Amino acid sequence: MSMGGVSLPLLFFFLATISATSHGFSMDIRHLFLATIPATSHGFSMDIPHQIHLLRPKAGSRNNDVPGLSCLSWRLGVETNNVIGWATVPEKCADYVGHYMLGQQYRLDSEVVANEAILHAQSLTLAGDGKDIWVFDIDETSLCNLPYYAKNGFGVKPYNPTMFNEWVNTGKAPPLPESLKLYKKLLLLGIKIVFLTGRPEDQRNVTEANLKHAGFNTWEKLILKGSSHSGETAVVYKSSERKKLEMKGYRIIGNIGDQWSDLLGTNAGNRTFKLPDPMYYIG
Amino acid sequence: MSMGGVSLPLLFFFLATISATSHGFSMDIRHLFLATIPATSHGFSMDIPHQIHLLRPKAGSRNNDVPGLSCLSWRLGVETNNVIGWATVPEKCADYVGHYMLGQQYRLDSEVVANEAILHAQSLTLAGDGKDIWVFDIDETSLCNLPYYAKNGFGVKPYNPTMFNEWVNTGKAPPLPESLKLYKKLLLLGIKIVFLTGRPEDQRNVTEANLKHAGFNTWEKLILKGSSHSGETAVVYKSSERKKLEMKGYRIIGNIGDQWSDLLGTNAGNRTFKLPDPMYYIG
Numbered sequence: 001m002s003m004g005g006v007s008l009p010l011l012f013f014f015l016a017t018i019s020a021t022s023h024g025f026s027m028d029i030r031h032l033f034l035a036t037i038p039a040t041s042h043g044f045s046m047d048i049p050h051q052i053h054l055l056r057p058k059a060g061s062r063n064n065d066v067p068g069l070s071c072l073s074w075r076l077g078v079e080t081n082n083v084i085g086w087a088t089v090p091e092k093c094a095d096y097v098g099h100y101m102l103g104q105q106y107r108l109d110s111e112v113v114a115n116e117a118i119l120h121a122q123s124l125t126l127a128g129d130g131k132d133i134w135v136f137d138i139d140e141t142s143l144c145n146l147p148y149y150a151k152n153g154f155g156v157k158p159y160n161p162t163m164f165n166e167w168v169n170t171g172k173a174p175p176l177p178e179s180l181k182l183y184k185k186l187l188l189l190g191i192k193i194v195f196l197t198g199r200p201e202d203q204r205n206v207t208e209a210n211l212k213h214a215g216f217n218t219w220e221k222l223i224l225k226g227s228s229h230s231g232e233t234a235v236v237y238k239s240s241e242r243k244k245l246e247m248k249g250y251r252i253i254g255n256i257g258d259q260w261s262d263l264l265g266t267n268a269g270n271r272t273f274k275l276p277d278p279m280y281y282i283g
Numbered sequence: 284m285s286m287g288g289v290s291l292p293l294l295f296f297f298l299a300t301i302s303a304t305s306h307g308f309s310m311d312i313r314h315l316f317l318a319t320i321p322a323t324s325h326g327f328s329m330d331i332p333h334q335i336h337l338l339r340p341k342a343g344s345r346n347n348d349v350p351g352l353s354c355l356s357w358r359l360g361v362e363t364n365n366v367i368g369w370a371t372v373p374e375k376c377a378d379y380v381g382h383y384m385l386g387q388q389y390r391l392d393s394e395v396v397a398n399e400a401i402l403h404a405q406s407l408t409l410a411g412d413g414k415d416i417w418v419f420d421i422d423e424t425s426l427c428n429l430p431y432y433a434k435n436g437f438g439v440k441p442y443n444p445t446m447f448n449e450w451v452n453t454g455k456a457p458p459l460p461e462s463l464k465l466y467k468k469l470l471l472l473g474i475k476i477v478f479l480t481g482r483p484e485d486q487r488n489v490t491e492a493n494l495k496h497a498g499f500n501t502w503e504k505l506i507l508k509g510s511s512h513s514g515e516t517a518v519v520y521k522s523s524e525r526k527k528l529e530m531k532g533y534r535i536i537g538n539i540g541d542q543w544s545d546l547l548g549t550n551a552g553n554r555t556f557k558l559p560d561p562m563y564y565i566g
Contacts, residue, residue: 070391070395072388072391072392073388073391073392073394073395074395076359076362076392076395076559077392077395077396077399079359079362079363080362080363080396080557081555081557082395082396082399082400082556082557083395083399084399105355105356108353108355108356109355109356109359109360111356112353112356112357112359112360112365112366113360113363113365116360116365116366116367117365272364273365274363274364274365276359
């Protein structure tokens with residue numbers, strides 16, 4: 001993981017925080033997500049640069065190269081499903097993506113999505129028969145693997161399934177707080193939750209435990225990828241599982257995920273919501 | 284139109300440019316789109332702030348409000364189809380959107396989309412029977428109405444059909460250069476172009492003339508919104524027109540537009556490409 005000069009203090013700060021609190025994921029999330037806010041508001045901005053500065057493209061002096069500039073366009077291209085099928089974050093965008101994820105902007109961007117989802121849910125007239133459901137993806141939607149990715153290059157390194165599964169099996173992934181807020185609002189409205197994930201069946205127990213520890217205490221269904229779907233793309237697998245839900249009489253009134261493959265295909269739901277994820281692509 | 288302090292010199296510069304060159308759209312586009320680059324590279328950056336500075340969220344000193352900060356999240360929400368159905372740009376984002384559109388970032392973001400589209404087109408094995416087509420939207424995709432919007436608040440003011448149609452009827456809209464580049468590449472590959480627009484039939488002549496003046500010299504079809512589609516949403520109208528194309532044996536191998544309503548619905552094409560547009564929403 002190669003990070004540019006200005007970014008190192010912030011990253012070391014976060015990595016130290018993650019290590020120091022690895023015995024308790026609820027500490028992890030508080031530190032991981034909230035550290036920037038008190039750090040900035042208490043005047044550490046000279047030592048730990050505010051992520052807004054870090055997100056600013058590095059404008060060189062006149063006629064100089066402006067390294068990292070196109071990372072904004074690359075990220076927009078990814079988020080709008082224009083840039084697809086990529087294996088790793090471009091090397092030059094490692095710094096940019098790291099700061100985006102650990103800084104406030106990722107959280108602010110997620111908040112806009114969650115708030116729109118809440119407004120949508122509140123606008124609906126529900127049948128009240130227990131068949132109104134909302135589909136949640138898990139990784140980078142309900143649970144957040146940032147403690148893993150912050151130690152493993154924010155998507156710049158090729159995906160390492162062994163190491164990633166070791167992380168998953170710790171069951172320590174914190175929630176994405178904005179999704180947890182949406183989840184709680186939906187339950188209050190009487191909408192049931194269905195988790196639909198590409199995680200395999202043999203991670204059912206750890207995923208259940210992790211969801212509950214993270215605050216997702218109840219659900220109608222937790223659908224993991226069974227062996228019968230092996231080799232299928234996420235779009236095909238998730239479409240077929242959503243179709244089964246609708247054939248059982250459920251109405252998918254909302255569907256949220258960090259990948260377009262959570263939201264495309266058939267039976268996508270009344271409305272879909274795309275959370276940001278510049279770290280990896282699943283087709 | 285309320286624009287913040289730092290932005291005014293740049294905007295006045297652009298507005299003066301537009302007025303001075305309104306007799307010739309080819310001058311308009313050169314000035315409108317390229318003025319920042321020579322201005323910056325020749326050392327005017329002290330007088331005319333580089334748009335990267337302007338795009339930077341206004342980070343206040345500690346604990347201060349950070350006005351405009353959420354405009355980044357709002358724009359991402361719009362571009363990812365999370366924020367929908369809005370009538371006008373939020374007042375607080377007028378400054379942000381204006382600078383985004385007139386600055387380099389809009390062009391860089393458009394370039395990533397066009398380049399991905401070119402890569403897609405080049406990856407295909409074409410039948411060579413003249414039935415491979417690419418669907419182009421017109422406004423903010425092929426032709427650029429920025430000279431109008433720069434004088435009319437960048438989408439902050441409610442849509443004024445009378446004034447907008449007066450602008451359209453001048454026939455002076457420049458091309459979006461990145462789309463023109465894509466268009467030319469597609470023609471070289473033997474792909475035919477179909478323009479599909481929400482502009483009404485009574486703007487056919489001026490639209491044809493404007494397209495040709497802008498460099499879009501040839502097309503297979505130019506489909507405008509006939510009166511039989513009045514009252515239909517863009518998604519319904521465009522889906523039905525694309526269906527007619529496919530029933531005539533055309534294969535839509537690509538589809539590009541600035542609105543999700545250009546790209547959703549049925550018969551959307553082999554792949555779709557979303558250009559940025561934070562100025563207005565069409566459902």
